[in-house]
Amino acid sequence: MSEFDWIDRYLRPLAKSPGADGLRNDVGVLRPAGSPLIATLDTLVESIHFLSSDPLDTVGQKLLRVNISDILCKGAVPRDALLSIAMPEAFTEDQFAALCEGLSRDLDTWNIALIGGDTVRTTGPLSLSLTLTGTCLTESVIQRSGAREGDTLYVTGKIGRGGLGLRDAQSGIESDHAAHYRVPDIPPLNIADLIAAFATASIDVSDGLISDAGHIAQESEASIQIDLGQIPFAETVRDAEHALEMATSGDDYQTLFTAPAYDQHRLHATAKTLGLDVTAIGSVCAGECIKLSLNGADVPVPARTGYRH
């Protein structure tokens, strides 16, 4: 069977929206939106972003989720996807089918329309890219640059699971963290409502919490003070070194955002109503850097604040 047959059999059934035209056209038509339409693109490369031993259905789910986390953190809802698959010569039909099974699962879960893409062979490792659009729930897009002095810094979910999970997966340990490493637990869709209602700036935690907080600080020309003791870590913190390890390992795909301090009570009440797990971990102040503390003592910012490419 040729690649055309594989596309027919495995990808066409996933491309259900009218804009996909059954993958019979040169282009896909985006679903129309009344609010700002945003787009993101993230790539997963074998041995860099996932392990060769990871089941391919989990790789398909991870590809979608690392992109969905970018859309959600902007207070937006995911919509349409374009998929690029570059597969090694030896990639089999069963492997292609498994990859598409994982993709299918999360396309359905998140109501995302696959509207097209490209499938090629490569002499290199398996490499997957996804372009994902989203509709903002706000009139203007929430940037990394909107943090203001006096804002509170929040994060969703747990931090450090990606790094702990990679270590477990590499050691053959089937833990919850290893499951999160393969298929990241990302915030639910209604995090977009909370972000749209309250956030002044936001980002998703991909490289590492400290590194990604640094992006908000730099773009906002502000300083961010983080209390390591307040971060909802995946493991009970033993000491500053342990906390820093979990705050710099990345692969968390949670939402990190700032909001005005005067909204703190309303924000927590709304999060509770929406069933969202949100924790205040710091504040925005004057300056242009990251400041860390643990149990009231200053902690020096490490040289490596996140994953290095």
Ligand SMILES: Nc1ncnc2c1ncn2[C@@H]1O[C@H](COP(=O)(O)OP(=O)(O)O)[C@@H](O)[C@H]1O
């Ligand atoms: N090859 C590229 N071409 C155009 N823009 C890029 C490219 N690589 C990265 N960018 C842009 O640079 C910015 C930072 O990228 P990145 O660190 O990958 O962000 P993220 O963590 O949101 O994926 C984003 O605005 C992204 O769109």
Ligand SMILES: Cc1ncc(C[n+]2csc(CCOP(=O)(O)OP(=O)(O)O)c2C)c(N)n1
């Ligand atoms: C085999 C393997 N080694 C190391 C990592 C750790 N890792 C790789 S990329 C990355 C950061 C996120 O990837 P990137 O391409 O920077 O995504 P983006 O910031 O563009 O969303 C991390 C933590 C991993 N996921 N898998």
Ligand SMILES: [Mg+2]
């Ligand atoms: Mg990226």
